[in-house]
Amino acid sequence: MKTILVVDDEIGILESFRMILKDTYRVLTANDGLKALEILRNESVNLVILDIIMPGMAGLDVLKEINKTYHDIDTIIVTAIKTVKTAIDSMKLGASDYIVKPFDVEEIKLIIDKILHSRELSQEVAYLRSEINKDFEFNNIIGQCPTMRQIVDTVMRVAKGNSPALIRGESGTGKELIARAIHVQSSRNAKPFIAVSCPNLHDNLLESELFGHEKGAFTNATDKKTGRFELANGGTIFLDEISEMSLANQAKLLRVSQEYEFVRVGGTKTISIDVRLIAATNVDLKTAIAKGTFREDLFYRINVVPIDLPPLRERKEDIPLLINHYFQKYKKEFHSKAKRIHPSAMKLLENYLWPGNIRELKNVIERVLTLYGDSDAILGEHLPLEIRKEFDYTTSHNITNPVELSGIESLDEIVSRIEKEIIEKALQKANGRQTRAAQFLKTTRRILKYKMSKLGITT
Missing domain, CATH: 3.40.50.300 (P-loop containing nucleotide triphosphate hydrolases)
Incomplete structure (x- = not known):
């Protein structure tokens, strides 16, 4: 239940507010400004209803102190018709609204509900903004x-x-x-x-x-x-x-x-x-x-x-960090039972060139945990076909493959022949797209074009 502090030097006014609000709010009262500030120091108050004209410490002085010290407390000024201008001036000092004596009960309730609801919305927006901002620290x-x-x-x-x-x-x-x-x-x-x-x-x-x-x-x-x-x-x-x-x-x-x-x-x-x-x-x-x-x-x-x-292919050392980050994120989000990514699957993920960069990696981890999150571990067979195929391609051309020696070709000619074969296969796999083929071969498009020109390769 929210707490409202009513400050007025007239006992009848304090009692009237108590009767009006007691069923909906916890109501505290003070008959002068100093007592009001003492209550604010010791109680958690959501709203102050403050008479602008009081003996002793003036209402405007209390308002200034509230705005200076209690930034999360709203204030409604109570005034007589002849002092409406003073009430309007108090709005400039930070009051949320004002009520003119003699006041209407329903009007009071509407004003209070409006101010407290507005404060709730502001706090909610601030909370949501802070939660959103956490994602971008x-x-x-x-x-x-x-x-x-x-x-x-x-x-x-x-x-x-x-x-x-x-x-x-x-x-x-x-x-x-x-x-x-x-x-x-x-x-x-x-x-x-x-x-x-x-x-x-x-x-x-x-x-x-x-x-x-x-x-x-x-x-x-x-x-x-x-x-x-x-x-x-x-x-x-x-x-x-x-x-x-x-x-x-x-x-x-x-x-x-x-x-x-x-x-x-x-x-x-x-x-x-x-x-x-x-x-x-x-x-x-x-x-x-x-x-x-x-x-x-x-x-x-x-x-x-x-x-x-x-691009992610130039940040190879960051790939395991990103994989683990999104694995933990989606594991928690999907209540996944998967405890780990199997080393063979991790090797596939680390060797993939990620043409879609972090967005693609994020989507892949989300996909495998959506489909296979009930497994004890994410396996290589759970990964998309393009990741498994690319690994098969890049590991199928290694130094252990036999190289035919005719005895006629020089070393440079043998190297050029093998290089041409590999580039042609990469281009074929990439459907003729040079940038993609360069990614397969872990080189740049400029170097690839130079090699193609030198070896007489056309697409």
């Missing part, structure tokens, strides 16, 4: 390799400022995780983090989504819409895959990122905002600039602090 950025340690250090330094940041990396490398970590560690963490996936919205919808629109701005615009930039005011906006944004919207984004103001679609009023912009891309924006699909001036505006995330 640094200890949830899994990685021990030097590159990831350097990225964590960069995030800590970047979070202290407000400069735009550009996170670059392949799909599934955790770009949004890093963006959220920057937000959580910044002074903006009490304000919203708004994420926008640029490829998921049509060009016209994206403009409305980012900047909002006025009623009647276009067909079906039956109501005014608040845009994502406005919703993120005071916080952070994250634009994922920004390269997918049209040149027209890029021009509008450039102005917002420079001037921190915009006009809703169909509107005339300029709206000023205070947001931090973090963008992400999985393509080379300099190449996009050369192709004319991305604005150079916008690139330099958002690329103030670049953060490059490595």
Whole structure:
């Protein structure tokens, strides 16, 4: 039961409030300001109903002390008609609402319910935000390799400022995780983090989504819409895959990122905002600039602090850590009986190249625990076919395989012949995709193309 403290120098008023509220709340009373503050020091109080005019310590002085010391206690001011202006002034000092004597019982109950419900919602939002933020603390950025340690250090330094940041990396490398970590560690963490996936919205919808629109701005615009930039005011906006944004919207984004103001679609009023912009891309924006699909001036505006995330295949030492992290996470979530991942299965997982990066690894662990979580251990046979097949392929070409020696070929010719055979098989397995074939061979696409040119391989 919530506790309400009523402070008034009139005994009749105190008794009236007690009778009105006693069935729903625990009611405490005080007939002067000093006694009220003493009660607050010794009792857990949710709401104070405070008479503004009292002998001795004035109601406004009590209000100031409450707002200074007890930030989680709301206050309702009680006043007479002739002192309504004083009550309004008290609202500026932090009072939640006021009641005018003589008061209406139902009105009092409504005001109290509204204020306490609003406080509950605020506390719930704060709790949920703290729970969400736990997922983005640094200890949830899994990685021990030097590159990831350097990225964590960069995030800590970047979070202290407000400069735009550009996170670059392949799909599934955790770009949004890093963006959220920057937000959580910044002074903006009490304000919203708004994420926008640029490829998921049509060009016209994206403009409305980012900047909002006025009623009647276009067909079906039956109501005014608040845009994502406005919703993120005071916080952070994250634009994922920004390269997918049209040149027209890029021009509008450039102005917002420079001037921190915009006009809703169909509107005339300029709206000023205070947001931090973090963008992400999985393509080379300099190449996009050369192709004319991305604005150079916008690139330099958002690329103030670049953060490059490595693909998982370049973080081999982190793969066991990630596997164990998601194994424990989904084991708990699904109430799985699985105690471990069998060493043979772990070897398969560690040797896989993970073209989908962390997102793919997470999904694989979730899948196997969903399907085989009742097993005592996760076995190699429980893993997806593509993981088992890739391991079979990479281990089937080793030094123990016989090499035919004709006595005619030189060593260089033998090496070139075997190299050509392996590259052709990798290309065949990758359906001609050079990037994928390079991943199979644990090399880069540039080196693969050089080898193909040298060996006369075409696709």
